[in-house]
Amino acid sequence: EPEVTxxxxxxxxxxxxEVILRCVPISNHLYFYWYRQILGQKVEFLVSFYNNExxxxxxxxxxxxxxxxxxxxxxxxxxxxxxxxxxAMYFCASRTEGNTIYFGEGSWLTVV
Amino acid sequence: QQQVKQSPQSLIVQKGGISIINCAYENTAFDYxxxxxxxxxxxxxxxxxxxxxxxEKKEGRFTISFNKSAKQFSLHIMDSQPxxxxxxxxxxxxxxxxxxxxxxxxxxxxxx
Numbered sequence: 001e002p003e004v005t006x007x008x009x010x011x012x013x014x015x016x017x018e019v020i021l022r023c024v025p026i027s028n029h030l031y032f033y034w035y036r037q038i039l040g041q042k043v044e045f046l047v048s049f050y051n052n053e054x055x056x057x058x059x060x061x062x063x064x065x066x067x068x069x070x071x072x073x074x075x076x077x078x079x080x081x082x083x084x085x086x087x088a089m090y091f092c093a094s095r096t097e098g099n100t101i102y103f104g105e106g107s108w109l110t111v112v
Numbered sequence: 113q114q115q116v117k118q119s120p121q122s123l124i125v126q127k128g129g130i131s132i133i134n135c136a137y138e139n140t141a142f143d144y145x146x147x148x149x150x151x152x153x154x155x156x157x158x159x160x161x162x163x164x165x166x167x168e169k170k171e172g173r174f175t176i177s178f179n180k181s182a183k184q185f186s187l188h189i190m191d192s193q194p195x196x197x198x199x200x201x202x203x204x205x206x207x208x209x210x211x212x213x214x215x216x217x218x219x220x221x222x223x224x
């Protein structure tokens with residue numbers, strides 16, 4: 001069964017450093033998302049991406065965050081200058097024209 | 113208005129029992145209501161979903177009941193099994209981007 005794949009599975013970074021989280025969405029999907037989940041809390045929407053541009057973003061997705069689809073298969077989330085509160089599990093997700101959103105297994109980011 | 117409220121926070125059920133998790137929403141623009149199951153260290157996986165023109169949907173042991181006038185929906189897990197022990201999130205989506213707004217999650221434990 002096709003799946004959303006994410007790398008790295010776990011990354012530890014120093015506060016203030018840049019981090020790039022990578023995702024390969026399911027191949028025929030058109031809509032791409034990043035969500036995050038702080039330990040023990042609910043899953044929160046960050047950003048949606050369609051037709052090579054951001055379609056929606058949440059208040060969390062401030063100027064420190066950016067997304068890119070550099071080569072037609074990868075979808076990346078960049079955090080420019082990480083803060084302690086950015087420590088969370090980051091999920092990439094994708095869907096076709098239908099409603100069902102498929103999630104990857106997540107990238108656990110620890111900022112120290 | 114964008115919130116989805118979920119209860120209970122945790123639930124313990126004996127094997128073979130019925131697990132019931134409830135959610136309520138405020139925004140009547142929501143038009144798709146999925147339930148996701150999440151195991152520790154994994155991404156959310158779609159379990160079952162419903163649209164507001166249907167009052168009930170059943171898939172195997174899992175049933176969604178939907179009350180449009182009350183703006184509430186619930187997940188019923190019949191004949192609960194220890195393998196059902198996980199965190200369950202209700203969610204809602206709307207609009208063209210269809211990003212999900214998640215409830216706060218219910219940690220279900222099914223005792224053998």
